[in-house]
Amino acid sequence: MCTPSGVWGIILKDESLIGNLLKRSVVFKSLKFRIFIIVLLVGIIPTSVMRALLIRSYENRAVNQRITDITNQCNILGSRLFEVGFFEDARDELINDELSLLSNLYDGRVLIIDDDFRIIKDTYEMSVGRTMVSKEVIACMNGSSNMNRYDSEHGFVEVTVPVSDTTGKIYGAMVASGSTDYIKTNKVNLDRRAWIVEITVGIFVLVIAYALSSTLLLPFEKVRRAISSAKEGYISELKRVDVPDYTETGEIMDAFYLLLDAIRETDEAREEFVANVSHELKTPLASMKVLSDSIRDSENVPIEMYREFMNDIAEEVDRENRIITDLLEIVKLERKTEKFEPEASDLDGIISDIVKMLEPLAKKRGIGLTYEKLKDVTADVDRLKFSRAIMNIVENAIKYNKDFGWVKIILDGDIQFAAITISDSGIGIPEGSVGKIFDRFYRADKSHSDEIKGNGLGLAISRSTILLHKGSVKVESKEGEGSTFIVKIPLRYEQ
Numbered sequence: 001m002c003t004p005s006g007v008w009g010i011i012l013k014d015e016s017l018i019g020n021l022l023k024r025s026v027v028f029k030s031l032k033f034r035i036f037i038i039v040l041l042v043g044i045i046p047t048s049v050m051r052a053l054l055i056r057s058y059e060n061r062a063v064n065q066r067i068t069d070i071t072n073q074c075n076i077l078g079s080r081l082f083e084v085g086f087f088e089d090a091r092d093e094l095i096n097d098e099l100s101l102l103s104n105l106y107d108g109r110v111l112i113i114d115d116d117f118r119i120i121k122d123t124y125e126m127s128v129g130r131t132m133v134s135k136e137v138i139a140c141m142n143g144s145s146n147m148n149r150y151d152s153e154h155g156f157v158e159v160t161v162p163v164s165d166t167t168g169k170i171y172g173a174m175v176a177s178g179s180t181d182y183i184k185t186n187k188v189n190l191d192r193r194a195w196i197v198e199i200t201v202g203i204f205v206l207v208i209a210y211a212l213s214s215t216l217l218l219p220f221e222k223v224r225r226a227i228s229s230a231k232e233g234y235i236s237e238l239k240r241v242d243v244p245d246y247t248e249t250g251e252i253m254d255a256f257y258l259l260l261d262a263i264r265e266t267d268e269a270r271e272e273f274v275a276n277v278s279h280e281l282k283t284p285l286a287s288m289k290v291l292s293d294s295i296r297d298s299e300n301v302p303i304e305m306y307r308e309f310m311n312d313i314a315e316e317v318d319r320e321n322r323i324i325t326d327l328l329e330i331v332k333l334e335r336k337t338e339k340f341e342p343e344a345s346d347l348d349g350i351i352s353d354i355v356k357m358l359e360p361l362a363k364k365r366g367i368g369l370t371y372e373k374l375k376d377v378t379a380d381v382d383r384l385k386f387s388r389a390i391m392n393i394v395e396n397a398i399k400y401n402k403d404f405g406w407v408k409i410i411l412d413g414d415i416q417f418a419a420i421t422i423s424d425s426g427i428g429i430p431e432g433s434v435g436k437i438f439d440r441f442y443r444a445d446k447s448h449s450d451e452i453k454g455n456g457l458g459l460a461i462s463r464s465t466i467l468l469h470k471g472s473v474k475v476e477s478k479e480g481e482g483s484t485f486i487v488k489i490p491l492r493y494e495q
C-alpha cells in the first residue's frame with residue numbers, strides 16, 4: 001500500500017519518469033488539479049486508515065475474549081481433573097463429557113498431558129499415548145501460569161494451562177484450542193460495511209474537492225481576466241480592477257497596476273519625446289524656410305544681405321546638426337550600443353583639459369573659472385564620454401552665469417568614490433525645475449532660454465554617461481544665487 005508520504009513523493013518530488021511526465025503535464029501543473037487531489041487525499045486517507053484500525057482493533061478484542069473464555073474454562077476443569085485423580089485414571093465419565101462439551105463449545109480440541117509429556121486424553125481420540133513436547137507445554141510444566149497463541153492463518157487460538165494441586169505441585173498440562181472462524185466472518189462483514197461507508201465518504205469528498213478547487217480559484221480567474229484585458233493600446237483607458245478576495249490576489253493586482261503605471265509613464269515619456277524631437281527638429285527648418293523664402297521672393301537684394309541670410313541659414317543647419325548628433329548620442333548611451341571602455345584614468349588631467357577648453361568662453365564674459373584638486377584621483381572611466389559629461393555641466397555653469405561671476409571646480413575622492421563638484425554664481429534653477437533639468441529637451445526658465453542658446457540635451461547626455469559609469473549626479477540650487485552639481489563615480493568599475 002502506498003503511504004501518505006509516498007503519495008506526496010510521487011506527486012511533488014519524484015524525479016522518476018512518471019514524476020517528470022506528471023510535472024510536465026499541463027493538468028498536473030494546474031493549481032486546481034492539485035487542490036482537488038490534496039482535498040481528495042485529505043478526505044480519503046483518514047477514512048482508509050480508520051477502516052484498517054477498526055478491523056484490527058475488533059480482531060484483537062475478539063481473539064482476546066476467545067482466549068480468556070477458553071482459559072477460564074480450562075482453569076475450572078483443570079482443578080476438577082486433579083480432584084477426581086484424572087492423571088491416575090482417565091476414564092471418569094463426567095470429566096470426559098465435560099471435556100467433549102468444552103471442545104464442541106469452542107469448535108476445537110482438548111488435550112490432557114501428564115508430567116511425562118504423554119497425552120492421556122484427546123477429545124479427537126487420535127493422539128492418546130503419544131508424547132507432546134511443545135514450548136508452551138514445557139513452559140507450563142516449569143511453572144508458567146498459562147500460555148496462548150493465535151494462528152490467524154489457520155483460524156484458531158490455542159491455550160495451554162498447567163494443572164496443579166492446592167500446594168502448587170504441577171501434575172500436567174491442558175491444551176485447548178478453539179476456532180476463530182467466526183472472527184474471520186465478522187471481519188469480512190465489518191470490512192464490507194466499512195467499504196460502503198468509505199465509498200460514500202469518498203463520493204462526498206470528491207464532490208467537495210471539485211467544488212472547493214473550482215471556487216477557491218475563482219479570484220485567480222478574475223486576476224487572469226483583469227490582466228489579459230490590459231492589451232496594447234488599451235492600457236491608458238484601462239480601469240483598475242481590484243480582486244480583494246484574498247490578500248495574495250490583492251497583492252498581485254497591486255503589483256500589476258504598479259507595473260502598468262510604469263508602462264504608462266514610459267509610454268507617455270516616449271510620446272512626449274517624439275513630440276519634442278519633431279518640434280525641435282522643425283524649428284531650425286522653419287527658420288531656414290523663412291530665410292530662403294525671403295531671399296527668393298525679394299528682387300535686387302544686395303549681396304551683403306544674401307551673405308547675412310546665408311550665414312543665418314548655415315547657423316540653423318549647424319543647430320539642426322547638433323540636435324541630431326546629441327540625440328543619437330543619447331540613444332546610443334541608453335541602448336548601450338556603443339563601445340564603453342572604462343580604463344584607469346587620472347581625473348586631474350581630464351578636468352584640466354576641460355578648463356583649458358572652456359576658459360576662452362568664460363573669459364568672454366569676465367567669469368572667473370577656477371579648479372582645485374584636493375586629492376590625486378584615478379578612476380575607471382571612458383575618457384571621451386566622461387570628459388563630455390563633465391564638460392556639459394561646466395559649460396552650463398558658464399552659460400547660465402552672470403557677467404563677471406565665478407565657476408569653481410573641485411576634485412576630491414575617498415577610497416571608494418571620486419567626487420567632482422561644480423559650483424557657480426549663476427542665475428540658479430527655479431525650485432520646480434530642479435527635478436526636470438536632466439530630462440531630454442527640458443530648459444528651465446523660459447525668459448532666459450531665448451537669450452541663451454541650447455537644445456536641452458546636454459544634461460541628459462551627462463546623466464546617461466554618469467549612470468553608465470555606475471555613478472550619480474546631484475544638484476543643489478537657489479534661484480538668483482547659483483547652483484552646485486556634485487558628480488560621484490566609483491573608482492573601480494565593476495560589471
Ligand SMILES: Nc1ncnc2c1ncn2[C@@H]1O[C@H](COP(=O)(O)OP(=O)(O)OP(=O)(O)O)[C@@H](O)[C@H]1O
Pocket residue numbers: 392396397398400424426427428429437438442443444445453454455456457458459460483
Ligand atoms: N548651472 C546652471 N545654472 C542654471 N541653470 C542651469 C544650469 N545648468 C543647467 N541649467 C538649466 O537646465 C537646463 C537644461 O540644461 P542642458 O544642459 O540639458 O540643456 P541646455 O544647456 O539648455 O542645452 P544644450 O546643453 O543641449 O546645449 C538649461 O536649459 C538650464 O535652464
Ligand SMILES: [Mg+2]
Pocket residue numbers: 392395396454458459
Ligand atoms: Mg547645456
